[in-house]
Structures are given as structure tokens and as C-alpha cells.
Amino acid sequence: MAEAPDPPDAPALAGQAAVDGLVDLLDLERIEVDIYRGGSPQVRSQRVFGGQVAGQALVAAGRSVEPDRLVHSLHSYFIRAGDPTMPIVYEVDRVRDGRSFSVRRVTAVQRGKAIFTLSASFQLAQDGLDHQSDMPAAPEPTTLPTFTERYRADPRAEHYWRDRPRPIDVRYVDAAPWERDGVGPNDGVSRVWMRADGKLPDDPLLHVCVLTFASDMTLLDAALARQGLANQGTVMMASLDHAMWFERTFRADEWLLYTMKSPSASGGRALATGRFHRQDGTLVCSVVQEGLIRVRG
Numbered sequence: 001m002a003e004a005p006d007p008p009d010a011p012a013l014a015g016q017a018a019v020d021g022l023v024d025l026l027d028l029e030r031i032e033v034d035i036y037r038g039g040s041p042q043v044r045s046q047r048v049f050g051g052q053v054a055g056q057a058l059v060a061a062g063r064s065v066e067p068d069r070l071v072h073s074l075h076s077y078f079i080r081a082g083d084p085t086m087p088i089v090y091e092v093d094r095v096r097d098g099r100s101f102s103v104r105r106v107t108a109v110q111r112g113k114a115i116f117t118l119s120a121s122f123q124l125a126q127d128g129l130d131h132q133s134d135m136p137a138a139p140e141p142t143t144l145p146t147f148t149e150r151y152r153a154d155p156r157a158e159h160y161w162r163d164r165p166r167p168i169d170v171r172y173v174d175a176a177p178w179e180r181d182g183v184g185p186n187d188g189v190s191r192v193w194m195r196a197d198g199k200l201p202d203d204p205l206l207h208v209c210v211l212t213f214a215s216d217m218t219l220l221d222a223a224l225a226r227q228g229l230a231n232q233g234t235v236m237m238a239s240l241d242h243a244m245w246f247e248r249t250f251r252a253d254e255w256l257l258y259t260m261k262s263p264s265a266s267g268g269r270a271l272a273t274g275r276f277h278r279q280d281g282t283l284v285c286s287v288v289q290e291g292l293i294r295v296r297g
Contacts, residue, residue, distance in 0.1 A: 014165055015197030019253075022167035023200065025052065026059050026209050034092035036060045040084035048082025048115075050239040051216030053108050055209040057118040060090035061104035062205040069102050069122035071208055075243045076118040083110055100124050132247070135277035141193035141255045144171040151176075168214045169197040173257075177221045177231040190222045190260045194276075196253040210252040211285060212244060215274065220291040222260035223270035229295065236294045240269065243288045250276070250284040268292060 021041065028036035038056040040048055054076055062071060082088060093105040101123050108116035147170045173191035194214050200206060220237045229235065250256065260274040274287040 018165040018167040019196050019198030026055055028056060028059055028090065034064055036090040037087045038090060039087055048084050050078055051213040053082055053088060053116045054118065054216065054242055055213035057090055057106040057108055057116060058120060058209045058212055060092050061106050061120045064092050064094055064104055065102045065122045069124055070204060071120050071246055072123045073245045074118055074120040077241045078116055078239045080113060080115040082115045086110060132283040135257060135281040136259055138173050138191055138257055141171045146171065167197055168217060169195050177224060190225045192218055192258050193255050194258050195255045200253040207252040208246055215244060215287050216242060219260055219272045219274050219287060219289050220270060222272045223262040223265050223293055226262045234296050238292045240290045240292055245286045248282055248284045250278055255279050268294060
């Protein structure tokens with residue numbers, strides 16, 4: 001008698017479905033030359049997630065550039081809170097195409113008003129100087145609990161976030177944002193392993209856009225870690241601006257260590273910096289963000 005096949009891996013199937021949903025979210029509808037339309041996921045939310053609008057804007061910019069020019073930097077501003085119940089229109093301005101670099105500016109619009117702007121620069125592959133900062137020590141990601149496992153084990157966790165499908169697999173090396181009660185201030189270093197929770201297509205632009213989406217998920221948490229504050233519904237945070245430099249190639253569906261710090265906070269704002277390293281220690285991306293942080297109660 002033939003052996004019964006192994007049952008399907010439900011978490012893996014759920015992760016791949018969530019990743020496929022993210023890929024669909026980043027696949028914008030072309031309305032006209034250099035004009036695109038994107039939607040938002042059907043989840044409970046009062047505003048559009050910043051990583052979503054940044055990733056979609058970068059998709060729009062990249063579709064106007066020759067495929068042999070890869071994005072190496074982006075600079076963006078969050079102007080207004082986006083409405084997740086209505087589409088977002090992305091308008092691309094082809095600022096310049098030089099011999100080595102192409103520059104694009106994208107404006108995201110809802111109800112006739114700009115909610116977000118992004119400038120991105122793309123470059124032909126070139127040789128040059130090569131050095132990098134070392135990757136900090138961290139346990140292997142597969143030895144750490146998943147976000148869902150860690151969240152479900154904590155009675156303070158909100159039920160909605162425990163059961164929501166997540167396209168990005170996040171493994172906290174240090175204390176998670178909701179676990180910092182009584183930890184006290186520290187040097188503000190916050191490390192997480194990240195990857196898309198399933199297989200992505202091979203399109204290099206898509207991998208950069210997925211990392212752009214993921215980079216906004218945990219970065220401002222470094223400011224809370226610096227203060228020893230837990231985020232249990234008493235902290236309001238919003239991205240104000242976001243910049244990224246893509247320094248070497250990577251796949252967003254392979255493990256990347258995201259090391260974040262907050263060098264300063266004042267005036268209701270906090271500055272946070274981050275670096276992504278591949279598992280082999282290669283630095284692939286640097287991130288800087290300033291955000292609004294208000295502590296209630």
C-alpha cells in the first residue's frame with residue numbers, strides 16, 4: 001500500500017498566499033503614459049501603510065526606466081494620511097536620463113491632493129571603490145520564533161494582529177515592541193531578521209520594492225527601544241520622510257538582518273537609521289527615516 005502524502009504545510013501556504021497578495025498589491029494598473037493606479041489591502045486600517053505607498057511609487061518610477069538601470073537610492077516625504085478605502089494615483093515625472101543615471105519623481109495623489117512624493121535615481125552597473133561596515137552578531141533566524149509565535153505567546157498582544165496574514169516574515173533578535181515593560185532605556189539597537197514569507201519572482205525591481213515595503217515596518221521602533229518604551233496601543237507613530245540607498249544586490253525572499261538605531265529624538269519627532277545585511281555579511285541597503293512619535297497617557 002502506498003504511503004499517504006504528507007499534509008500540506010498550512011503556515012507555508014498562508015505565507016506564500018500573503019506574499020502573492022503583496023506582489024499583486026505592487027502590480028500597478030497603467031492608466032496612461034507614466035500614470036498608474038494602485039489599491040490597498042482589505043485590512044482594518046485608518047490610513048495607508050507608508051511602506052505600501054513607497055513601494056508602489058517605486059514600482060511606478062521603475063516602469064519608466066530601462067531595465068539595465070537599477071535603483072540605487074530613493075528619497076520620499078509623507079505629506080498626508082492616505083485613505084485605504086480608495087485608489088491611489090501615481091504620476092511619474094521623467095526628470096532626466098543621462099549616460100549613467102536616470103532620475104524620476106513620483107507624486108501619489110488622492111482626491112486631487114498629493115499624499116506622498118518620491119524621488120528615485122537609477123544607475124547602470126559600474127565598477128568602483130568597495131568597502132562596507134561589518135554585520136553585527138546575531139543568532140540565526142531559523143532559531144528564533146516567528147512573529148506569530150511570539151505574539152500569540154504574549155497575553156498583552158491584540159487578537160487582530162495575532163491572526164492577520166503577514167507577507168513579511170519578521171524574527172525579533174531583541175525585545176519586540178510590546179515586550180519592553182520595565183526593560184529601561186538602552187543604546188537603542190534593535191535587530192530583526194526579515195524576508196518575504198514565500199517565493200518571489202526574479203524581477204530585481206520587485207525585490208527592491210518589497211524591501212522598501214518591509215523597511216518601514218519596524219524602523220521607528222528603535223526610538224522606543226532607546227527610551228525603553230513598550231508599544232501597547234499607547235504610542236502613535238507616523239512616518240514623515242524615508243530615504244534608502246541600495247548598495248548591493250539581494251533577494252527579498254532570503255534572510256536579511258535589519259539593524260536599527262535612533263540617534264536623536266526631539267520636538268515630537270525621532271530619527272532612526274537602519275542597515276540590511278545578507279546572511280553572508282554583505283551590506284545591501286542603508287535606511288534613514290524621521291517619524292512623528294506621540295506617547296498617550
